[in-house]
Amino acid sequence: MSQPSKWWWGLIPLAVVWIVATIFTGQSINSDLGNRSTSALGTSVQNPAFSVAGRDVSVSGTVFSPDEASQVASTVDQVWGVRKVLVDTKEPDVAKPFNWGIIHEGSSVVLTGNVPNPTTRDKIVSAAKTAFSGAEIKDEMQYASGAPTGYDGAVQFGLAQLAGLEKGSVSLSDAALGISGTAATRDAYDAITTALKALPQGLTLAKTDITAPAPVVAAASPTPAPAATSTSTTMATATAVTPALAPSSFSFDALRDAGKLTLSGSYSDDDAHSKIIDAAKSLFSSDEISDELKAAPGAPDGFAAAALGGLNALSRLAKGSFSLSGTDAKLSGEALYNGAVKSIQDSFAAAIPEGFKAAPAEIAVSAPAPAVDAPNCQSLLNTILSKSKINFDTGKARISAVSSGVLDTIVATIGRCPGNAVEVSGHTDSSGDEAANIALSEQRAKAVVAYLTDAGVPASRLTAIGLGSSRPVASNDTDEGKALNRRIEFSVK
Known part of the structure; x- marks a missing residue:
């Protein structure tokens, strides 16, 4: 005979056991589905995240091609127990330009920029470890879409050249290669300069500044005592001097044409020569520089300042020439746009120091280049x-005078x-x-906009923004990396 009053109390613990079992079993099933889905995907999704509801699985994360995105759903759908798959993956943001860089200094190698x-x-990373055996490899690369065709080959080519430098850096901006540093040996210097003359297809050489290693100078042998000679011969030798050039015959010439700067004539001393070459590399960084200068006495006072002032003005011309003949200075050539003519003439006259006579600069305007669409621009x-x-005074928003040439090119x-x-x-x-x-x-972006509008670009076309250090293209742990990060960029809409 049934007596509910005695047994119904036993249903309560059974109900509790059933509820607990259901909860833990559901959690176990969800966890199992998530674990098996993760295992099935392997490394095809970066930073995958799963959400399991019953037998439905939602997947999010980063993939690197449309094909990978479609494969995610197919892979997870084949996991036993999964009923439905929802995919919310995305590719990395597009980087424009697509930059990459590597810096080698001491025992440290830093990889920066974008990787697809x-x-x-x-x-x-594997190639860097092989090329720089024993060095500490710091991988600071970030994923991005938009890698140019031939990116892999360009990176491997850059790595191979950097391996021949005692220290230096290589950078890529889309298909434009830059390389600088000091070669480890003379053979390495020759090999790199030869390789840069035969770049991989599609790659262009944007900037190169490679220094050959200093030659090893053998110890000088003791100089034997001079043989006895007559008094008259000794006096003649002691008083012989190189005749000085008259200031009017001392000349300096700089010719810019077809992407090449040729320097010829004379320089006064090693310090002046060094200043001229350094200025040429800074002002004409996109040009091949041919140094045919020779040391000579007889330079007029203020020669170096006059030469530097003339080079600065020449850098704003599409092509042209600057010359010093004694104290007479001349500049002629073609400006990149109408608005630059008077500015160049005025700056040239102001740059020539006192004691020199600057003839009125003869400047025409070069024929305009054909229009291009936004991607090509x-x-x-x-x-x-x-x-x-584009350079600025340290810690300020004032554009350095040496940047007028590149800004004029940007205006055009x-x-x-x-x-x-x-x-x-x-x-x-x-x-x-x-x-x-x-x-x-x-403030620096606004200073550039001000230069462009003064040059004739409509203000309605230009906007200026400041992004601080939020978008580095290189490591901030080195001076070279910091220099790369201090920059102005343009985005054509």
Whole structure:
């Protein structure tokens, strides 16, 4: 005979056991589905995240191609127990320009910039470890879409050249290669310079500054005592001097044409020569420089200052010449746009020091280049900035005078895509307070916009933003990396 009053109390613990079992079993099933889905995907998704509801699985994370995204759903759907798959993966943001860099100094090698996928990243790191055996490899690369055709080959080529340098750096901006440093040996110097004359297909040489190793100088043998000679011969030798050139016959010439700067004539001393070559490398960073100068006495006072002033003005011409004949200075050539003519004439006259006579600069305007669409305009601007840099006074937003040439080139380039807006962005390294960095980067971007509008670019086409140190293209742990991060970029809309 049933007696509910005695047994129904036993249902309560059974119900509790059933509820607990259901909860833990559900959690176990969800965990199992998630674990098996993760295992099935392997490394095809970066930073995968799963959400399991019953037998439905949601997947998010980063993939590196549309094909990988479609494979995710197919792979997880084949996991036993999964009923439905929801995929919310995405590819990395597009980097424009697509930058990459490597810096070798001492026992440290730093990889920076953009890399398109994990497979390529592993190849680059492995190649760096092989090329720089024993060095500490710091991988600071970031994933991005938009790698140019031939990226892998360009990186491997750059790595191979850097391996021949005692210290230095290699950079890529899309397909533009830059390399600088000191060669470890003379053979390495010769091998690198030869390799740079036969670049991989599609790769262009934007900037090169490779120094040969200092030659080994053998110890000098003791100089034997001179043989006895007559008094008259000794006196003649002691008083012989090289005749000095008259100031009017001392000449210096600089010719810029077809991407080449040729320096000829005379220089006064090693210090002046060094200043002239350093200025030429800075002002004409995109040009081949041919140094045919020879030391000679008889330079007029102020020669070096006059030469540097003339080179600065010449850097703003598409092609032209500057000459010093004694104290007479002349400049002629073609400006890149109408608005630059008077500015160049005035700056040339002001740059020639007292004691020299500057003839009125004879400047025409070069024929305008054909119009281009936005992508090609962007590519042209990227190429300009991969070869040259807009410089500012340290810690300030005042544009350095040596940057007038590159800015004039940018003005002419923006003029080739008149239907497009252009965003000018300023960037800094990570030194100091970030709020101050953002303010400084914005002020510098605005200074560039002011130069462009003064040159005739409509203000309605231009905007200026400051991004501080938020978008580095190189490591901030080295001076070279910081220098790369301090930059101005242009984005054609």
